[in-house]
Every structure is written in C-alpha cells, then in structure tokens.
Amino acid sequence: xxxxxxxxxxxxxxxxxxxxxxxxxxxxxxxxxxxxxxxxxxxxxxxxxxxxxxxxxxxxxxxxxxxxxxxxxxxxxxxxxxxxxxxxxxxxxxxxxxxxxxxxxxxxxxxxxxxxxxxxxxxxxxxxxxxxxxxxxxxxxxxxxxxxxxxxxxxxxxxxxxxxxxxxxxxxxxxxxxxxxxxxxxxxxxxxxxxxxxxxxxxxxxxxxxxxxxxxxxxxxxxxxxxxxxxxxxxxxxxxxxxxxxxxxxxxxxxxxxxxxxxxxxxxxxxxxxxxxxxxxxxxxxxxxxxxxxxxxxxxxxxxxxxxxxxxxxxxxxxxxxxx
Numbered sequence: 429x430x431x432x433x434x435x436x437x438x439x440x441x442x443x444x445x446x447x448x449x450x451x452x453x454x455x456x457x458x459x460x461x462x463x464x465x466x467x468x469x470x471x472x473x474x475x476x477x478x479x480x481x482x483x484x485x486x487x488x489x490x491x492x493x494x495x496x497x498x499x500x501x502x503x504x505x506x507x508x509x510x511x512x513x514x515x516x517x518x519x520x521x522x523x524x525x526x527x528x529x530x531x532x533x534x535x536x537x538x539x540x541x542x543x544x545x546x547x548x549x550x551x552x553x554x555x556x557x558x559x560x561x562x563x564x565x566x567x568x569x570x571x572x573x574x575x576x577x578x579x580x581x582x583x584x585x586x587x588x589x590x591x592x593x594x595x596x597x598x599x600x601x602x603x604x605x606x607x608x609x610x611x612x613x614x615x616x617x618x619x620x621x622x623x624x625x626x627x628x629x630x631x632x633x634x635x636x637x638x639x640x641x642x643x644x645x646x647x648x649x650x651x652x653x654x655x656x657x658x659x660x661x662x663x664x665x666x667x668x669x670x671x672x673x674x675x676x677x678x679x680x681x682x683x684x685x686x687x688x689x690x691x692x693x694x695x696x697x698x699x700x701x702x703x704x705x706x707x708x709x710x711x712x713x714x715x716x717x718x719x720x721x722x723x724x725x726x727x728x729x730x731x732x733x734x735x736x737x738x739x740x741x742x743x744x745x746x747x748x749x750x751x752x
Contacts, residue, residue: 456738456739456741456742458739458742458743458746461739461742462507465506465507465510466503466507468524469503469506469507469510469524469527469528469531470498470503472524472525472528473497473498473528473531473532474494474498476528476577476581477490477493477494477497477498477532477574477577478490479494487566488562488566489566489569489570489573491562492558492561492562492566492567492569492570493570493573493574493577495558495561495562495570496535496536496538496539496558496570496571496574497531497532497535497574499553499555500552500553500554500555501531501534501535501553502750503527503531504642504645504674504743504747505527505530505531505534505641505642505645506524506526506527506528506530506531506645507527507739507743508527508642508645508646508649508667508670508740508743509523509526509527509530509645509646509648509649509652510523510524510527510649510739511649511737511739511740511743512645512646512647512648512649512650512663512740513526513649513650513652513653514736514739515649515650515655515663515732515734515736515737515739515740516649516650516652516653516654516655516659516734517653517654517736518649518650518651518652518653518654519589519652519653520652521588522588522589522593522597522652523648523649523652525581525582525584525588525589526582526597526601526648526649526651526652527645527648527649528581529578529579529581529582529597529601529648530578530601530641530644530645530648532574532575532577532578532581533574533575533578533601533604533605533610533641534641535574536570536571536572536574536575536578537571537605537610537614537641538552539557539558539559539567539570539571539574540567540568540571541614542557542558542559542567543557543559543564543567543568544559544564546614546618558570558571575605578601579598579601579602582594582597582598582601583598593651593652596651597648597651597652600644600647600648600651601644601648603640603644604640604641604643604644605640605641608636608640609636609640609641609644610636610637610638610640610641612636612637613633613634613635613636613637613638613640614637616629616632616633616636616637617633617637617702620633620702620703621701621702622701623703624703625703625708627708630703630704630705630708631672633703634671634672634675634705635668635671635672637675638671638672638674638675638678639667639668639671639672639674639675640671641671642667642670642671642674643664643667643668643670643671644667645667646663646664646666646667646670646740647660647663647664647667650663655732655734656733658732658733659732659733659734662728662729662731662732662733662734663728663729663732663734665724665728665731666725666728666729666732666740666744669721669722669724669725669728669744670721670722670725670743670744670747672721673718673721673722673725673744673747673748674747675705676705676714676717676718676721677718677747677748677750679704679705679706679707679714680705680706680711680714680715680718681750681751681752682704682706683706683711684711685751685752705717718748719748721748722744722745722748725744726741726744729741729744
C-alpha cells in the first residue's frame, strides 16, 4: 500500500511542472552529471575523513566518523553546492570543499539527532545509528569532530581558496548550522513535541531546522564564483523554496513509505506526536504545497538571469519527486 500511495504522490508532483520547465529538466542528463559529481564527492570525503590507519585517533574515533559519513546518503547538499557553483561559473575545487563541509555538518547533525537525548532512533541510512554501533559517548564525540572538520575543510592553507572566500564560506555555514539555523530549529522541534503549532510556527521551525542548511548549500556554491546581487537573491529564494519543499516531502514520506524504502524508521513523527506539514495540512494539501514550492524554486531560477541552471532545476525536481 505504501508504495502505491507514493506512486500517486510522485505522479501528482511531477505532473505539476510547467511544460517549459519539464522540457528543460528532461533535456538535462542529471544522472550522468550526478554520477561525475558524486564520484568526486565520495573520493574527497573518504580522503578527508581519513581512515584510522592513515591518521590514528584515540579509541577508534575516526572509525565512528567514517561510519557516520561514508557508505550512504543522497549527497544532496554537496550536489547543490556544485550545481550553484556551475551556475555562477565558479571554482569547482572550492565548491567541492564547500559541499563536503556541508555534508560533514549534515552527518554530525544526524548523529546527534539520533541519540537517546534527541530522537532516540536506531536506524539511519539502512544501518544501525552511530550510537547503537559505537556507544553514546563515541557518537557524541564523532559528531563534535565532524563539525570541527567541516570548518577545517573550508580553510585550506594551500592557496586554493582565497582568504575572503574562506571567510564567506565559514560565515554562511556557521550561521546555517547554529542557533539561527539548524540547531535553533532542532531546539524548537524538541520543545514542540505534543504541542499544536500553527502554520507560521511550523514554517519557522523547518526554515531553521532543515531549510537553512539546504539554502546555505546553494549560497556557498554561489560564493565560489561571482554573480550580480539580483541573481544571488534569486538563488537564495530558490534555496529557501527547496529547503522547505524537502521537509514537506519528508513529512509526506514519513506516512507513505516504509522503513526499508526510507532507510530510517518510518512513522516516527506520528509516533512521537511531532507537528508536521501532513498533520497540519493533511496529505493531499501537503502534496499540493510541495508542488507549489517546486514551482517557486523553478521560477526563481528563471528570474536569476543565469544561463547554466539546468543542474539546479533537475535537482529541485529530484528532491520533490524522491522516494526516500
């Protein structure tokens, strides 16, 4: 039943793209583009999160870090950074570092979110969560170390990224991950269990918890190049729209997909009495809302005046129509 429901969801979402946007997205070979980018991303992550043999750390800490980062994940955030860099004709190697730094922040947040003091989850990316595999103390330290490593990646001393760009990247990431971003949104989430939230409150929570890092992924990629202020604002609007759309679809999948498909525990939001877009709007209206947000994202790209936005368009479509 879940897969049949999701098929209806995906069909409903995909049918809402305007004809011109659909043709542009279909003409762009996202699979081939993504494959090339993902190869670079995976190799870089494996190299930078060095093995315990290459860089020994006390009590297997690096093993826990590698377990948290490697062998799983859609890598949406680094892909967005690479795509935004292309849109502004930026420096790919700087964007690769930016994307991997964002992925380390994302991985650390998942490690901490899954712990008993937070969401108390036992399954992530189809395997036991880090605290189940390595223990709570090691999971806490692994998350801390991944967060620190993210900023180390953004500040290489080899001259590959100029000092001003390093500072911009660090500021964008710190703001997105901190109290006015992901951490602040998680705090609201924990405080809202069992409480009814109105639309404005729910939007604010997810703008911070989920949307801020996705939006930062786009803007960090854009910071690796240059573009007029109006184009940067359009990219920021695109990032805000897909950041919210990601959470809406996540809420939809939590009630329509099973754990095997998701790679994490399904139905946990309802089980924990957490406010979601589905609980607020209902399933059908949530699907419609995701469609509207996709339209907003594509319209922002059209308004940017940038020529090379095909990857960003295709990633937005993939994000909304994903199955996990």
